[in-house]
Amino acid sequence: MGRVSLDTLLRRSEKNMGSGMNAIVKKSALELIRRAYKEGINAQISHGMRTYAQQNALYAQGRTKPGSKVTNARGGYSNHNFGLAVDYFLTSEDGSKAIWTVNSDWKRVAAIAKSLGFSWGGDWTSFKDYPHLEMTGGLSTAQLRAGKRPSLTDRTGTKKVAPSKTVSKPPSSSSGSSWVKAAQEWGNSRDYPDKAGFNELDEDGLTGPLTFDAFLRIYQYFGKTAIDGVWGPKSRAVAAVQNKDDHTPGWTRLLQATLCLYGYKHKIDGAFGPLTDEALRAFQRSKGIKADGTTGPVTYTKMFEAA
Numbered sequence: 001m002g003r004v005s006l007d008t009l010l011r012r013s014e015k016n017m018g019s020g021m022n023a024i025v026k027k028s029a030l031e032l033i034r035r036a037y038k039e040g041i042n043a044q045i046s047h048g049m050r051t052y053a054q055q056n057a058l059y060a061q062g063r064t065k066p067g068s069k070v071t072n073a074r075g076g077y078s079n080h081n082f083g084l085a086v087d088y089f090l091t092s093e094d095g096s097k098a099i100w101t102v103n104s105d106w107k108r109v110a111a112i113a114k115s116l117g118f119s120w121g122g123d124w125t126s127f128k129d130y131p132h133l134e135m136t137g138g139l140s141t142a143q144l145r146a147g148k149r150p151s152l153t154d155r156t157g158t159k160k161v162a163p164s165k166t167v168s169k170p171p172s173s174s175s176g177s178s179w180v181k182a183a184q185e186w187g188n189s190r191d192y193p194d195k196a197g198f199n200e201l202d203e204d205g206l207t208g209p210l211t212f213d214a215f216l217r218i219y220q221y222f223g224k225t226a227i228d229g230v231w232g233p234k235s236r237a238v239a240a241v242q243n244k245d246d247h248t249p250g251w252t253r254l255l256q257a258t259l260c261l262y263g264y265k266h267k268i269d270g271a272f273g274p275l276t277d278e279a280l281r282a283f284q285r286s287k288g289i290k291a292d293g294t295t296g297p298v299t300y301t302k303m304f305e306a307a
């Protein structure tokens with residue numbers, strides 16, 4: 001059994017954080033997972049954003065509901081309610097099991113987190129919360145409840161690329177993440193977030209569920225079907241047939257951008273040339289479907305169904 005991939009840990013972490021996270025906290029948490037991984041430590045984020053209602057349900061545990069107490073904070077009294085906190089844990093080598101032992105690896109993750117600007121719950125004196133990390137910018141939950149929001153410092157050392165309207169030449173990179181970033185920039189262009197109903201994507205070069213959700217919504221917008229971010233028969237029915245000989249720029253850009261999410265380094269220029277054909281066939285081969293260089297229901301299902 002091999003080591004769980006970094007991508008898997010990042011994907012799960014992004015998903016577990018949920019929507020509504022402060023952008024810098026989210027980015028820093030993902031950077032934390034990446035740095036720990038480089039040191040041979042498999043860490044993952046278990047929680048991020050929690051609504052007041054979710055917090056109240058958690059507070060009830062061990063009080064009015066069965067279980068043991070897990071929090072002293074009611075809704076609005078936890079930094080999780082403002083997208084400023086995350087919880088982490090370690091995983092087994094293959095990523096299949098969670099490890100909650102506060103060992104040297106656990107403490108090393110906390111140290112990396114602190115270098116990124118997080119405060120660690122393991123340093124608290126009254127009630128130690130070892131999985132907990134937060135960035136409050138010095139604000140109290142009372143101030144946060146009153147609507148104040150912190151201005152946080154990004155210590156990840158990764159620069160945010162200025163948004164651009166059209167993207168044709170992403171900067172070269174051996175990691176491939178600049179291609180994902182270019183795909184995310186494309187997703188944010190042309191008012192797609194408004195038209196297809198998703199929150200503007202973080203242009204962080206990380207392939208995650210939010211990016212796939214956005215692209216599926218753009219697909220549904222193009223297909224003029226119900227936009228719900230769920231792959232199903234209605235989405236299948238509007239799959240555009242696109243190939244080298246017969247294509248439109250919009251669908252071609254969506255195809256090129258989605259191929260970037262799958263690791264193919266591809267310009268998003270709307271021109272369905274030999275390179276697009278080749279990347280599409282490679283994708284089809286990798287999914288065990290007919291490698292005919294033509295998109296349709298089968299190809300799009302492989303692209304969006306499990307994403």
Ligand SMILES: [Zn+2]
Pocket residue numbers: 080085086087129131132133
């Ligand atoms: Zn927490």
